[in-house]
Amino acid sequence: MRVAQMTDGFGLDHLPYGVFSPVGGTRRVGVRIGDDVLDLAAATGRPELATPSLNAFMALGPDVWAETRAEARRLLEAGAATVPLRDVELHLPIEVADYVDFYASIHHATNVGRIFRPDGAALLPNWRHLPVGYHGRAGTVVPSGTPIVRPRGQRPAADGPTYGASRRLDIEAELGFVVGVGSQLGTPVPYGAFADHVFGVVGLNDWSARDIQAWEYVPLGPFLGKSFATSVSHWVTPVAALAAAWVELPGQDPEPLPYLGPDLTRGLDIDVEVVLNGEVVSRPPYRTMYWSPAQMLAHLTVNGASLRTGDLYGSGTISGPEPEQRGSLLEIGWGDESAYLADGDEVVLRYSAPGTGGGRIALGEVRGRVQPPGS
Amino acid sequence: MRVAQMTDGFGLDHLPYGVFSPVGGTRRVGVRIGDDVLDLAAATGRPELATPSLNAFMALGPDVWAETRAEARRLLEAGAATVPLRDVELHLPIEVADYVDFYASIHHATNVGRIFRPDGAALLPNWRHLPVGYHGRAGTVVPSGTPIVRPRGQRPAADGPTYGASRRLDIEAELGFVVGVGSQLGTPVPYGAFADHVFGVVGLNDWSARDIQAWEYVPLGPFLGKSFATSVSHWVTPVAALAAAWVELPGQDPEPLPYLGPDLTRGLDIDVEVVLNGEVVSRPPYRTMYWSPAQMLAHLTVNGASLRTGDLYGSGTISGPEPEQRGSLLEIGWGDESAYLADGDEVVLRYSAPGTGGGRIALGEVRGRVQPPGS
Numbered sequence: 001m002r003v004a005q006m007t008d009g010f011g012l013d014h015l016p017y018g019v020f021s022p023v024g025g026t027r028r029v030g031v032r033i034g035d036d037v038l039d040l041a042a043a044t045g046r047p048e049l050a051t052p053s054l055n056a057f058m059a060l061g062p063d064v065w066a067e068t069r070a071e072a073r074r075l076l077e078a079g080a081a082t083v084p085l086r087d088v089e090l091h092l093p094i095e096v097a098d099y100v101d102f103y104a105s106i107h108h109a110t111n112v113g114r115i116f117r118p119d120g121a122a123l124l125p126n127w128r129h130l131p132v133g134y135h136g137r138a139g140t141v142v143p144s145g146t147p148i149v150r151p152r153g154q155r156p157a158a159d160g161p162t163y164g165a166s167r168r169l170d171i172e173a174e175l176g177f178v179v180g181v182g183s184q185l186g187t188p189v190p191y192g193a194f195a196d197h198v199f200g201v202v203g204l205n206d207w208s209a210r211d212i213q214a215w216e217y218v219p220l221g222p223f224l225g226k227s228f229a230t231s232v233s234h235w236v237t238p239v240a241a242l243a244a245a246w247v248e249l250p251g252q253d254p255e256p257l258p259y260l261g262p263d264l265t266r267g268l269d270i271d272v273e274v275v276l277n278g279e280v281v282s283r284p285p286y287r288t289m290y291w292s293p294a295q296m297l298a299h300l301t302v303n304g305a306s307l308r309t310g311d312l313y314g315s316g317t318i319s320g321p322e323p324e325q326r327g328s329l330l331e332i333g334w335g336d337e338s339a340y341l342a343d344g345d346e347v348v349l350r351y352s353a354p355g356t357g358g359g360r361i362a363l364g365e366v367r368g369r370v371q372p373p374g375s
Numbered sequence: 376m377r378v379a380q381m382t383d384g385f386g387l388d389h390l391p392y393g394v395f396s397p398v399g400g401t402r403r404v405g406v407r408i409g410d411d412v413l414d415l416a417a418a419t420g421r422p423e424l425a426t427p428s429l430n431a432f433m434a435l436g437p438d439v440w441a442e443t444r445a446e447a448r449r450l451l452e453a454g455a456a457t458v459p460l461r462d463v464e465l466h467l468p469i470e471v472a473d474y475v476d477f478y479a480s481i482h483h484a485t486n487v488g489r490i491f492r493p494d495g496a497a498l499l500p501n502w503r504h505l506p507v508g509y510h511g512r513a514g515t516v517v518p519s520g521t522p523i524v525r526p527r528g529q530r531p532a533a534d535g536p537t538y539g540a541s542r543r544l545d546i547e548a549e550l551g552f553v554v555g556v557g558s559q560l561g562t563p564v565p566y567g568a569f570a571d572h573v574f575g576v577v578g579l580n581d582w583s584a585r586d587i588q589a590w591e592y593v594p595l596g597p598f599l600g601k602s603f604a605t606s607v608s609h610w611v612t613p614v615a616a617l618a619a620a621w622v623e624l625p626g627q628d629p630e631p632l633p634y635l636g637p638d639l640t641r642g643l644d645i646d647v648e649v650v651l652n653g654e655v656v657s658r659p660p661y662r663t664m665y666w667s668p669a670q671m672l673a674h675l676t677v678n679g680a681s682l683r684t685g686d687l688y689g690s691g692t693i694s695g696p697e698p699e700q701r702g703s704l705l706e707i708g709w710g711d712e713s714a715y716l717a718d719g720d721e722v723v724l725r726y727s728a729p730g731t732g733g734g735r736i737a738l739g740e741v742r743g744r745v746q747p748p749g750s
Contacts, residue, residue: 134595135510139683149561151678163632186524220509221596224678257538303526303599308514
């Protein structure tokens with residue numbers, strides 16, 4: 001393809017990474033340009049790119065990330081051959097090590113508090129002091145396009161729980177952060193070291209069964225209400241491609257403890273679209289989040305927990321202050337039972353951000369269709 | 376060594392698996408016999424044993440597990456050469472995929488409820504209907520002997536949280552179950568398939584910072600209060616070695632839903648000793664647990680979540696009905712601040728069970744010493 005044809009947010013200022021296989025070929029690392037992919041493994045001959053995940057490449061660190069990004073751009077500008085996306089298969093781009101999900105939108109946390117505790121305080125006492133988070137199931141992180149089988153489990157009822165398929169299947173529109181460089185056990189990662197460890201960003205849908213979750217979650221948190229599937233985009237947008245997207249967060253009150261870096265509270269100006277059966281039902285703005293990506297990373301490791309290549313952490317549901325900016329059907333329907341997903345429904349999350357070239361880049365979309373449970 | 380010399384619960388009826396390296400050598404799979412190890416990789420020449428974790432071997436399934444166990448026994452009976460444990464280094468035996476921790480002792484859950492909610496119901500409404508559980512951090516599962524660095528984090532205080540080292544560092548004496556054979560996404564694993572998937576059992580200490588946990592855990596569960604370290608034994612006792620240890624559970628009321636197999640509620644008659652600085656401070660009996668190992672597995676997957684080779688799930692703190700059978704310092708001290716761990720304290724968990732040879736086998740111990748946090 002010619003560079004002049006590139007459209008749709010996948011130009012030379014973006015160049016996200018993914019894992020693909022040509023027909024009959026093995027998985028390898030590629031870079032997306034327009035509606036094509038550059039076989040980076042073949043074009044560079046580098047062994048860490050001829051692998052079925054980005055992990056070996058991500059582990060090499062920021063200097064190699066920068067060199068490789070520059071090399072991919074040079075190859076494309078020089079007219080390197082690319083393959084149309086329609087001729088390849090796309091895969092989960094990373095081997096997920098640990099998956100952590102945060103709860104970093106004050107609008108989402110407040111909405112959920114108002115729906116579930118209408119007579120109590122909307123936010124719990126710890127919420128403004130730390131980014132609340134928990135571990136999810138790494139083994140059920142799936143790539144965009146994977147069918148989502150409606151989960152079964154225990155649903156609350158007046159006479160005790162009943163067993164069956166969830167009746168309140170929901171989405172959570174999130175951003176995911178992918179760790180490239182690990183850290184040592186016992187040594188926290190300071191908030192200023194974000195760019196030394198975080199390789200890139202994915203779109204993320206944290207599918208949630210609200211009925212299962214509501215019954216199971218005390219006192220140890222969500223488990224089966226979330227662990228059946230978490231979808232991520234095929235494409236990982238490198239942090240370098242988001243250089244023009246950093247913005248100040250709306251503000252934090254009270255000022256967080258020093259380890260949470262109150263002087264580096266930068267968020268990302270990423271727009272999200274929630275598309276349900278082809279119709280845009282919400283436009284959550286990531287710039288309205290309360291806790292920053294670097295603060296989540298600093299908190300995750302403040303107790304000495306180590307990072308590994310492939311760790312993934314989600315922002316939690318992105319909801320803005322306005323009703324049309326809510327990132328879950330629980331909030332969009334405000335508890336209305338008919339708002340939840342029916343079998344056959346398809347949800348697509350789309351993301352865009354300012355690019356370094358003056359226009360906008362389109363992060364990888366996250367797509368999933370609901371299937372009824374098997375027999 | 377001669378078989379006649381075998382003592383201390385590591386005889387021919389046990390033969391647990393581990394990963395070791397001789398001086399200057401690479402990691403490989405071995406079998407413990409007495410105070411020696413049989414280099415199973417060298418003795419059999421099988422490539423899946425010449426690897427730095429048990430995962431490749433575990434993935435081969437129950438028939439291979441049985442054949443390999445019989446082969447190890449034959450080799451030892453025929454006088455195969457072994458290496459003294461003092462001449463080798465032991466490692467984490469498995470590559471942990473996902474780590475889930477349950478809360479399956481009714482005595483522990485009741486004690487915790489009484490300590491934290493003295494005026495409320497000791498058990499929450501869901502507790503007798505499902506094995507409550509949550510995901511922990513797989514990347515910080517460490518082998519016995521790894522120093523435990525006292526975690527820092529946010530501690531609750533009247534005027535808001537303070538940052539510093541945990542003042543309430545605790546243990547949780549548990550049993551861990553290691554998954555050998557994975558399962559398909561979307562397909563639950565029935566309780567009757569326990570032996571098709573679970574390879575073996577490890578000792579497990581779920582180190583816990585009670586002050587960090589108490590502040591952070593609403594509403595999404597424990598996170599940094601647990602994620603700094605979880606210690607497991609070097610040795611994985613195969614399920615086959617526990618054939619004489621199965622016992623009926625004490626009983627479940629109300630009867631669980633059918634997917635939780637109310638007709639197969641077998642527990643394990645494993646005795647635990649909690650040793651603090653050389654002194655036995657508690658003897659929790661695993662046979663007093665409420666939820667069975669097979670029920671925990673069935674619950675973990677009822678929503679269609681898949682299993683992977685290397686998945687690890689813990690029983691939760693093992694506490695019996697008597698005061699001298701409690702598996703955490705929170706319960707042993709009943710909230711007394713002086714009961715928690717001081718820097719330099721060493722905790723050893725020891726486990727024993729009836730062997731198939733008429734005597735007792737000793738499962739791998741779990742050892743850890745508390746270190747002050749670094750600067």
